[in-house]
Amino acid sequence: MADVQLANLVQMESPQAVLDEGIKLVVQFLPGANPLxxxxxxNQTVSLYEGAWEETSGCNTDYHNLKHVTDCFLAMVRLFHGAVETGAEFSPRQIHQGMVAALLHDSGYLQSRDDTEGTGAKYTCCHVRRSMxxxxxxxxxxxxxxxxxxACMAMIHCTDLNCDLADVPFPDPVTEQIGKMLATADILAQMADRTYxxxxxxxxxxLDEARIDDYSDEVALLRQSEEFYDRMAxxxxxQLSSCNRLMVHHFKARWQIDEDLYQRAIDNQQAYLTQILTGKDGDPRDRLRRSRIVDAVKLKYA
Structure with missing residues (x-):
């Protein structure tokens, strides 16, 4: 199945397609979970991010956006499925808690209606606390x-890349497991995105708006991202009890693919990043052509 790519299994740009796949997994593989x-x-999360809530503005961050949320949601459901395939047991309520935590884990980037200065990116350093x-x-x-x-707050706490999970006050061992699964889903959803x-x-x-001055420019962030792959691995x-290894059990049961397509996508991204950074043919950004994102960046930040 070497020709099958993660991005081709579900139309990830469509929240409805992501929801349909998530509900399919809930109904077929997570007994007792409430699909309604x-x-x-x-749907409440989509309306929140699209600005339909009275007291909260819609999402205005381009990296931590609705697509990342729906990507994380589906990765979380897939990890639940993979865990169940290995014999893990969760109550219907625990499954629901984990899915809601996935949907709201970045809600801390959203601004209230009366907060009109800058974008939600200014909350980067405190967004996990704000999400909780x-x-x-x-x-x-x-x-x-x-x-x-x-329990849900503890799960979201796990997505803080700077936190030591030994310091998170989990109410019980299952919540700890789900929290580690959520932190894993968050990382996988980002790094396996075809436009990562x-x-x-x-x-x-x-990061610049949040006054995180670790990178001098866009290319410097690209270069540092090579190290980020190793740090997340x-x-x-x-920290995360190798929850990423649950993915292969999902793909085998759902798609008859005996491989973790998230890891393959991440490996491919890493290899291409190394290739464009070591090449001698100019600016590496010129070789990032998917979805015309580079053009959008230039237009917005010219």
Whole structure:
């Protein structure tokens, strides 16, 4: 199945297509999960990011956007499926908590209506805490019970790349497992995106607005991203209990593909990044051509 690519399995640019695949997995492989509640939470998230909520502005960050959220959601459902295939057991409520946490893990980038200065990127350094606060305020909209808030907040806490998971106050071992799965889904969703390298240029400007001065320009961020691959591979092993290895069980059961297509996509991205950075034919950005993202970056930040 070497010709099958991750991006071709589901139309990832379509939130509805992502939701349909997620519901299919919930119904077929996650016994007891409530597809109606999942659908409602997903649609509420889409409306939130599109600016339909009265007190919250729509998403205005180009890297941490709605597509990343839906990518993360589907990666999370796939990890749940892979875990169940290996014999793991989750209650229907735990499954729902994990899916809602995936949908809201970056809600901290969103601004209130009366916050008109800059974009949500200014909250980069505190967005995880703000996401946890968001779920604490709006849990009922997403069919969560008040007693489940702590678990969902702990799950979202795991997505902070600077946190040591040993310091996260998990209410129980299953919540810890789901939190590690969410952190894994977040990383996989970003790095396996077929336009990941192009979108790193948008990430540079988000970091710049947040006054994170680790990179002098877009190309410097691209160069540092080679090291980021290695750091995330180590994080999977040392902090996240190798939850990424659950993916192969999903692809084998759902698609009859005995391979982790997320890892293949990440490996391909890494290889291409190395190729364009070591080449001698000019600016590496000139070789990032997918979805005309580079043109959009130039137009926005000329």
């Amino acid at each position: 509640a999942v659908r409602s939470a997903f 606060d968001f779920i604490q305020r709006h849990f009922a909209v997403f069919d969560l019970q008040e007693s489940e808030i702590h 390298l192009e979108k790193l240029l948008f990430l540079y400007y988000e 180590a994080r999977f092993e040392t």
